[in-house]
Amino acid sequence: MSRSGPIGDDDIQAFIDGRLAPDRLREVEAFLASEPALRSRIEQQRADVHALRAAAQLRPPEPIPASLRLSEVRRRRAAQTISRYRQLAAGLCLFAVGGLLGAGLVRHQPAPVAARPQMADAVVAFRAFAGRSVDMVEFPAAQVAVMRQMISRHLRQDIVVPDLSGVGLSFRGGRLLASDEGPGGMFVYAGPAGETIAVYVKTLAAARKADLNSRQDGEVTAYFWFTGGLGYAVLGPSTSPYAKRAAEQLSSRE
Amino acid sequence: MLGSVSDLEIEAQIPALRRFARSLARNPDDADELVQDTLLQALSRWRQLRKPGSVRAWLFQILFNLHRTHGRRRQRDLARFDHDDGADHADPSSDQHQALHLGDALSALARLPQDQRIALELVAVQGMTYEEVARVTEVPIGTVMSRLSRARERLRTELEGSNVTPFRRLK
Numbered sequence: 001m002s003r004s005g006p007i008g009d010d011d012i013q014a015f016i017d018g019r020l021a022p023d024r025l026r027e028v029e030a031f032l033a034s035e036p037a038l039r040s041r042i043e044q045q046r047a048d049v050h051a052l053r054a055a056a057q058l059r060p061p062e063p064i065p066a067s068l069r070l071s072e073v074r075r076r077r078a079a080q081t082i083s084r085y086r087q088l089a090a091g092l093c094l095f096a097v098g099g100l101l102g103a104g105l106v107r108h109q110p111a112p113v114a115a116r117p118q119m120a121d122a123v124v125a126f127r128a129f130a131g132r133s134v135d136m137v138e139f140p141a142a143q144v145a146v147m148r149q150m151i152s153r154h155l156r157q158d159i160v161v162p163d164l165s166g167v168g169l170s171f172r173g174g175r176l177l178a179s180d181e182g183p184g185g186m187f188v189y190a191g192p193a194g195e196t197i198a199v200y201v202k203t204l205a206a207a208r209k210a211d212l213n214s215r216q217d218g219e220v221t222a223y224f225w226f227t228g229g230l231g232y233a234v235l236g237p238s239t240s241p242y243a244k245r246a247a248e249q250l251s252s253r254e
Numbered sequence: 255m256l257g258s259v260s261d262l263e264i265e266a267q268i269p270a271l272r273r274f275a276r277s278l279a280r281n282p283d284d285a286d287e288l289v290q291d292t293l294l295q296a297l298s299r300w301r302q303l304r305k306p307g308s309v310r311a312w313l314f315q316i317l318f319n320l321h322r323t324h325g326r327r328r329q330r331d332l333a334r335f336d337h338d339d340g341a342d343h344a345d346p347s348s349d350q351h352q353a354l355h356l357g358d359a360l361s362a363l364a365r366l367p368q369d370q371r372i373a374l375e376l377v378a379v380q381g382m383t384y385e386e387v388a389r390v391t392e393v394p395i396g397t398v399m400s401r402l403s404r405a406r407e408r409l410r411t412e413l414e415g416s417n418v419t420p421f422r423r424l425k
Contacts (some may be wrong), residue, residue: 010399014384016406017377045406048413049378051359056273056379064268068286070261073293165394211298249392252299252319 007031016046119224121180122200122233123217129175130188130198130235137173137188147174151185155203157229161187162199167245168192181205181231189246197236197243199250204231212251214244223247263309264296270380271313277364277375278321288324292317311386314376318390362412370405373398 007028014020015028032039066072129136139147144161151159154176161171169189177184177200184202191197200222210226216238223244224233232250236243271292275285295316363371372391376382384402388395 009403010396013399013402013406019383041410045410048359048406048409052363052374052378053381055360062269062272064265064272065286068268068272068289068293070265070293070297073290074297077294077297166388166392252316253323 012042016042016049116180117217118213118215119200119222119231119233120217121184121202122222122224122235123220125177125179125184125186125200126198126220126222126235129177129186130196136175138175140173141171143173144171147187151176151201154183154185155201155230156183159185159201162246162250164189164197164199164246164249167242167249169197169242169246177202179203179231189242191236191240191242193240195237195240195242197234197240197246199246200233200235202231204229212247214247223251225251260300264293264313267310267313268293270310271317274314274375274380275317275321277371278318288317288321291320295320308386308389311382311389314382314386314390315392318372319392358413359409362409365412366405366408370401370408373401374405374409377402 004024011020011024011028015025015032020028032042139150148159148161151161151174161174164171169191172188172190174185174187177186179202182203182205184200186201187199189197189199204226207228208226209228212223212225214221214223216222219238220235221238221243222233222235223246224231225247226232232247234243234247234250236246268289271289272285275288275292276282279285279288292313296313299316363375366374369391373387376387376390377384382390384395384398387398391398
């Protein structure tokens, strides 16, 4: 850890763990020399850390059970996948029968939504509202509570404004949108290089689930996944790694 | 599919993953199930791992996420903590008093609030960097530091067996 300026609690923590850079270590030691009470408290905490580590090491390493061997996990995964394909195949048979019966009706239906590239509406919204300026928002970041309330009412379920500070993105605001499947919304973030990253969420006309996927559309890349009733996309310039990072964080929570 | 080198890299983390899982789950069986689910998910999300050096934090993050999702269903019981029996594994030749103290440290750790306990365990026992802990628990690094600070204060208080006023926060 390298830092400068006044000694903080984070310096003390790094001191206890023995993780300060040599220069900072000298500064912290000089500081502690003038604070004997704090110094002794910290020495005790340091001893506690050593005790914890030593105690954990006293546990003899257990052999890894066969069920946790990767070869075994992979075999089980393959078995699961096969049964999923069997279900899918059965479903397709039913669909084929239904398709024959319904052929006359279907002819006059408009083209299904799925025929468009996935999350095309998200890309359009991103270009219109977030691509040019990070500040084209209805609800600025300070109104995050109002934003949450409005979007939750709009989408008829509790929607939390994602906190992406962990991946280095700062929230700038959001807006309500209409998507091609129903009510939607978009949260806008700024990346470290000033790039705009947006999280797009919409209600799905037909519930579906899908793992994280991505699609590049010109200079914009969308990472998207479906969780049943909701579709999510994280969008950003194709040159920035942040949309992907944010999408991985958010989608792994599902 | 993973190449053979990656397999080795993942398998090398299994003992550490099991230890972490045991500190989260109710019993060793649940813990191993959690590890198994983690490996399953790791195999299907392999392409999402970008930095090859971060296999450990990536696996821990998956495991912790799964725990949180499962955790809402299963009521975790606080008293059960696998490390409680730490002293039982003490080398018979080691100083008895020392062994007791070590066991105390682990059972005191088990009594900390979950967020604090996890932060301290990942740093002190698993030797993770603060950045890795921030990634695994998906909180800003400042939060990791303050959890660590509170965890150590509380651990000390537990070990002293009395309520000692925590030292004043530094400016």
